[in-house]
Amino acid sequence: MNWIDVAVLALPALPLLSAALIPLSTGGHPRRAARWSIGFTTFTLLVALALLVQHLRGAQGQSLFVGVQSIGLLLDPLSLAMSVLVAGISLIVHVYSLNYMADEPGYVRFFSLLDLMTATILLMVSAGDLITLLVAWFAVGQLLYFLLGHNTQREVTGRYAFWTFITYRLGDLPLVGAALLLVKAYGAWDLPTLFARVAADPHLQLGGVAVVPVAALLVALAAFARSAQFPLHIWLPYTMDGPTPVSALMHAGIVNAGGFLFNRFAPLLIHAPDVLHLAFVVGLVTALLGSALMLTQNDIKKSLGYSTMGQMGFMIMECGLGAFSLAVYHLIAHGLFKATLFLGSGNVIGDTRRDDGVPADDIYTFVVERRPLRAVKVPWLLAATITVLVPAVVLGLSHWLVAADFFHKQGAIVLLFFGWVTGAQVFFSIHKLPSENPWRSLTLIFLSFLIVVVGYTLIAHAFETFLYPDPVLRDATYAAAGINLLAFDLMIIFFTLVLVGAWLVTFYAQSLDLEGRQGTLWNAIYLNLYALFSREFYISDIYTQMSHATVAASKRVNVWLRWV
């Protein structure tokens, strides 16, 4: 056993050791317990970084299985990237909690649970076999309940922690089904052997049922529940009653597990194109609804929750397009910025009470103070040309420079399309804002856009090569997500029309009088739609009614049977 084997095993073992030791050995000194916990987490991060450096220096693409027979841990680019992310965010959350949780009861218990959660997530991302993956997958939901329900003084905290737990458990079961189906069909628990056998015979049938598509569907369902996809999303916006560090860890590291699962089972999913198409649709619906609900909520915390839901929708949609590595890139980027948002939210609220911090620039003067400016406009034809062409040229050139064959992949075209839409929207918004010097604003936006797109393209391409060094597998993921060319073209035209229509409606909302006059049918429809969005489509109410009815019926039968 060399140092790499030891380091791979140490990754989940170190926080596990910390979780066991700190409640026993630091009696009466809670701060010491927290410092020990931070020390262990720092060491875990260093081990993960050492393994990453070793991997980058060594032979690329080699994965290592450390274990006994079919049970063990896997060291590959995916587990390395995720381990560094998880250990890093966990360390930040630990350091933040040192003072933030100081006055809370159960301080040592909190750190112990945080360590246990870190160990479990690290075990999950580095699991090399289905049993270990299932153990870790189940345990994450279990531990999250107790972390979210840390404050037992508020009944509502427990209720929403329960929602999370039961949704996670509902999502755990499809993964059990997938694991059992794969093991029965291919006779292997360890992932490298299993994927090799799947690649050798992807059309295997068991009792007349095609194994790979069904197992892939079950894996996707597990990922949907874990990553709050519609209609299994209700728990996410309601879990803000947990401690802020837990919210940060959850939104930055736990809810992203769906994207990880898609990547872990990529060798399986490339043989199930229909499941990828389903993921695209579910992700798209979730992204749209999450974003819409984020905009219609008047509770800022719920709004943040729905923002995460929208991001998770995008992540699953990327998987559905075959851009698996982009989903990991997305989850890392989202993890970092969402953790920053949550951990910085307290300071922001405090600072805002003293000073709103909004600079008195042109945009502020116009939007907030509504003072008219001596606005100068760019001719509309020129503005329209810039809006449409500049993002397309920047995106196209930057992607063509890093990978000329990029445009042959349908999934990549869709992603470029979304990039173009975002870019065009930015340019159009700038054009709409009154400014005394519109060319300066447009130039600044162009430079920012250029830096973001070129930087993103280079990093995303390098990351894809790191995560999937095998070009055959890389291309296979995009190929599996592809659809009929005519259907693809029609879809792009449809989305273009919808988006252009949505822009026009948005920017001319006031003059169009969307609400309609009171008493008219249109006004009634508008108000009902508004109620539907603000009440979150009544999904939580439906679930609550259904569960209450089930429990009440059980109670009636128990009374009738005298509880025997």
Next chain:
Amino acid sequence: MIELLICAVLLLPLLPFSLAVNAALQALPNWLRALLLIALPVAGAVVLGGVPVPTGALARVIQVAAALTALFYAWRLLSVRELFVWARLQATSAWALIWLAWLFGMSGERLIAVALALSLPAAALTLLACALQRRLGGAYLGLRGRLGAIYPRLTGALVVALVAALAAPPFPGFFALLAVLHQVSAVSVFIVLAVWILWSWAASLLWQHSLFGEPWPQPVGTVDLSTTMAAVWVLLALAAISLGLIGGWVWSMH
């Protein structure tokens, strides 16, 4: 064979016999009930191990009865707030799964191990219910909430036992259910998974009451579990986890 099957039905009761067995268990002293919650399934698994698996109509009848019993008792758990009753009904639901595993070919030591793994948490819960009864005058958690602040060690032991009862990893019940799922047919897989989600739902509702429910204003006793007793429970949980992990790994390797 029929005599042995009847004997097994009494030891691992299926509907409608389960109603009578549950009524009998309820009438027994607590310590004896805890003992029987382990002895009955082990004896039942031993007896079943010696019976050849039936085919045809009899097998279908047993399969339907086992599925109904497991689902019915798991569903009934949702509204139970009394810990003694909860432990008894959960055990009855779990025992029906042993029948399913046996019907699809599990036998010998593996069947006994599954029976033990699925029944031990119920026995532990019965003992913890006794501890609660001594302190609170009853084990009805629907009226006795927020126990963590008053009895942190006892509440901890209770929650861990409930986690084990819902067959969460790394407790042996998790690996036992995986073994059962691996053994049974596709239709029965759905039954076992439905039972699993109902157990999870019921267990979380129960600890929800003990952790977040209405605080109990007048506890009869104010003494938490002693450190020694808490250490014993921790050691028992660790032993169960170790045995579960080893058993699970060994099972998956073969």
